[in-house]
Every structure is written in C-alpha cells, then in structure tokens.
Amino acid sequence: MTKRLFFVVVLIGGIAASRPISAHHSSSSYDMEHPVNVKGVVKNMEWTNPHVFIFLDVKDESGAVEEWRVEGNSPNMLTRVGWRKEMINPGETLQVNGAPAKNGSKVMRLISLTLANGQKLDGQGFK
Amino acid sequence: MRNHFLVLAVAVMAAVPLVLFAQSGTHRPSPIRSWATLPNPDFSGVWFIEEYHRNLLPNEDPPLLPPALELFKKVQHESAHHDPNVAIDPTERCIPPGIPRTELQPFPWEIVQARDRIVQIFEYQSLVRQIFTDGRGHPSDLDPTYMGHSTGKFEGNTLVIDTVGFNDKTWLDPMGLPHSDAMHVVERMRRVDHDTLENTYTIDDPKTYAKPWTATKTFKLHSDWSIKEYVCTENNTVK
Numbered sequence: 001m002t003k004r005l006f007f008v009v010v011l012i013g014g015i016a017a018s019r020p021i022s023a024h025h026s027s028s029s030y031d032m033e034h035p036v037n038v039k040g041v042v043k044n045m046e047w048t049n050p051h052v053f054i055f056l057d058v059k060d061e062s063g064a065v066e067e068w069r070v071e072g073n074s075p076n077m078l079t080r081v082g083w084r085k086e087m088i089n090p091g092e093t094l095q096v097n098g099a100p101a102k103n104g105s106k107v108m109r110l111i112s113l114t115l116a117n118g119q120k121l122d123g124q125g126f127k
Numbered sequence: 128m129r130n131h132f133l134v135l136a137v138a139v140m141a142a143v144p145l146v147l148f149a150q151s152g153t154h155r156p157s158p159i160r161s162w163a164t165l166p167n168p169d170f171s172g173v174w175f176i177e178e179y180h181r182n183l184l185p186n187e188d189p190p191l192l193p194p195a196l197e198l199f200k201k202v203q204h205e206s207a208h209h210d211p212n213v214a215i216d217p218t219e220r221c222i223p224p225g226i227p228r229t230e231l232q233p234f235p236w237e238i239v240q241a242r243d244r245i246v247q248i249f250e251y252q253s254l255v256r257q258i259f260t261d262g263r264g265h266p267s268d269l270d271p272t273y274m275g276h277s278t279g280k281f282e283g284n285t286l287v288i289d290t291v292g293f294n295d296k297t298w299l300d301p302m303g304l305p306h307s308d309a310m311h312v313v314e315r316m317r318r319v320d321h322d323t324l325e326n327t328y329t330i331d332d333p334k335t336y337a338k339p340w341t342a343t344k345t346f347k348l349h350s351d352w353s354i355k356e357y358v359c360t361e362n363n364t365v366k
Contacts, residue, residue, distance in 0.1 A: 028206045028207055028209070028215075029208075029209050029210065029211040030211065046362055048361045048362035049357050049358055049359060049361050049362065050221070050357075050359050050361075050362070050363055051362070053362070053364075071211075074234070074357065076234065076250060076355045076357055077233065077234065080352065101210075101211050102208075103210055103211070105210075105211070107211055107212075125233075126175075126179060126233050
C-alpha cells in the first residue's frame with residue numbers, strides 16, 4: 001500500500017512538475033545528458049520534413065571511417081534561425097555537437113554544428 | 128477704399144488654402160469595410176508557443192483512473208527505452224496530435240477569423256481546424272476523429288471553444304498522457320495583450336480521469352512569420 005502510494009506520488013510529481021522537463025520532441029531515445037562532439041565530412045544532406053538528416057563520414061582513432069546520421073529539426077524551424085540548404089554540401093567538414101542514441105547506434109540528435117567557415121548553427125530552431 | 132480692397136484680397140488669398148484643405152478633407156474616401164467593426168475580440172495572427180515542454184504541465188495533478196495509469200506507466204517506460212528507428216509516440220508516424228497537443232507543438236499556427244468560424248491553420252503536419260462560431264451545436268452522429276468537432280462562442284474578451292468527438296489514438300502531450308473517446312475539451316482563449324494569447328484547457332474525460340483538470344499555455348505573436356508547408360510523410364524514416 002505504501003509502496004504503491006509512493007509510486008503514484010513519484011509519477012504524479014512528473015506530470016504537474018514544478019521543474020518542467022524541457023527537451024526536443026521524440027528525444028527520449030537520445031542521451032541528452034551526455035552530448036558528444038564529432039567532426040566529419042558530409043556525405044549528403046536530406047533537407048526535408050519532419051527532420052533534416054546529415055550523413056557524416058567520421059574517422060575514428062584507428063583511421064577507420066564510420067557513417068553517422070545526424071538528425072536535426074524541421075527545415076521550417078531551422079530556416080527561422082539562419083539555416084539555408086546551400087550552407088551544407090557533400091565534401092565539406094562539419095563539427096557537430098549532438099546527443100547520441102541510447103542504444104549505441106551511430107545516430108545522434110543535433111544540438112548545434114559549426115561549418116568549415118566557422119559559422120555556428122543551432123540544431124533545434126527555438127528556445 | 129483701396130486699403131479695404133487689399134485687406135479683403137489678402138484675406139481671400141489666405142482663406143483659399145484653408146478652403147481647399149477643408150474640401151479635400153471632406154472628399155477623402157473612408158476605408159472600405161465589408162462589415163461594421165467586429166464587436167468580438169480579434170485573435171488573428173501567427174502564434175507560437177512561448178515555452179515548449181514535453182509536459183503539458185497541468186495546473187492540478189491529473190487524477191488518472193487505474194487502467195489509464197497503467198497505460199501511462201507502460202508508455203513512459205517504452206518511450207525511455209526505444210530504438211530511435213521505431214516509433215512509440217504516434218506523431219513519429221505522422222499521426223495528427225489532436226487537441227490540445229497540436230496547439231502545443233513547436234511550430235507556429237495562424238488564426239484566420241471569419242464571420243461564422245475561426246480557422247486555425249497549423250504548420251505542423253499542415254493540419255486545419257475549424258471552430259464554428261455561428262451558434263451551431265455538435266452533430267449527434269459524429270464519427271470519432273483525431274481533431275474532434277469544435278464550436279466556439281465569445282464571452283466578453285474570451286473565446287470559449289468546446290470540442291468533442293475525439294478518437295483515442297492521440298496523446299495529450301509528448302510524455303504520453305492518455306485520453307479516451309469520451310474526452311471533452313473546453314478552451315478559454317484570450318488575447319492578454321497585442322502579442323500574447325493565453326489558453327486554458329479543461330480536460331474532462333470520465334473514462335480516463337476521476338475529475339476534470341486544467342492546463343494553461345501562452346503563445347506569442349510572430350508577425351514576421353508565415354505558415355510554411357510541412358509534409359510529415361515526405362521523409363519519415365521511423366516505423
């Protein structure tokens with residue numbers, strides 16, 4: 001009885017929360033608490049809804065190349081904070097900061113990236 | 128005699144511009160209006176949620192009935208442990224978010240106010256919602272839908288929106304708060320100031336919650352934004 005009450009109280013504490021959980025939609029499968037930095041060469045970009053995808057070739061310490069899929073927000077919101085499709089092209093080098101998939105796959109949720117010319121772009125598009 | 132004439136001439140010359148001005152004033156056309164100034168408040172504009180959260184952040188703890196609580200626990204567990212390529216949240220499969228969630232998505236929506244209805248044009252999934260303000264009630268033979276059937280009436284500066292006819296295929300928020308097809312949503316929407324819209328939602332769903340509960344959200348005007356197309360299924364990779 002006490003155990004169930006405790007569980008219900010804990011759960012309800014998460015609903016009408018005094019500390020709102022602020023995060024991306026559908027970000028629960030990414031480890032937002034432990035973002036990583038990755039540097040890679042753009043293979044291609046899919047500039048579509050619901051998400052912009054950037055496919056990056058990333059060299060690991062041994063020199064082997066692995067492909068990462070970087071998932072950003074909708075281009076609708078990204079263009080409102082300065083993105084243009086023409087800013088990212090195959091062959092260009094990007095520095096990416098993102099939240100990696102919790103299941104260990106080479107997929108990450110974009111937080112921000114830096115272009116070769118130094119320009120920084122926000123991956124979400126709103127606060 | 129000549130002095131009088133001069134004074135008169137000067138007076139007439141000075142008066143001519145005044146007369147011309149007065150004449151042009153009376154001949155200036157008034158702005159064309161198709162109907163008298165709207166007596167109801169104006170909610171027109173492009174609105175965007177002021178603070179996006181994955182929680183609806185109710186004002187009171189929603190009193191989930193036991194079966195609904197079990198469902199909510201299951202959804203929360205699955206959401207925290209799923210493969211990013213598999214959808215748990217229905218919106219990840221491009222299912223419409225329903226009401227109130229579609230208003231709370233981090234995408235703008237526009238209100239177009241007509242005489243007999245208010246139309247919400249949502250950028251998210253390019254959804255459209257009609258809130259009929261012509262005094263009609265809800266049809267008795269409603270097929271359950273994602274967005275429900277909405278009617279609205281003005282109470283002073285507040286638009287009261289009444290929505291029924293939901294299916295049970297949507298979540299109330301990204302955390303997965305559930306609802307049934309018995310849900311009845313009442314929204315009290317008012318324009319707090321020129322740039323701010325406040326909406327208080329009352330969720331009344333006797334199959335899911337022991338009693339009604341409320342949540343309040345604010346939206347800001349973005350007059351420099353226009354609603355863009357958003358085709359969710361264009362490149363949706365989750366299953």
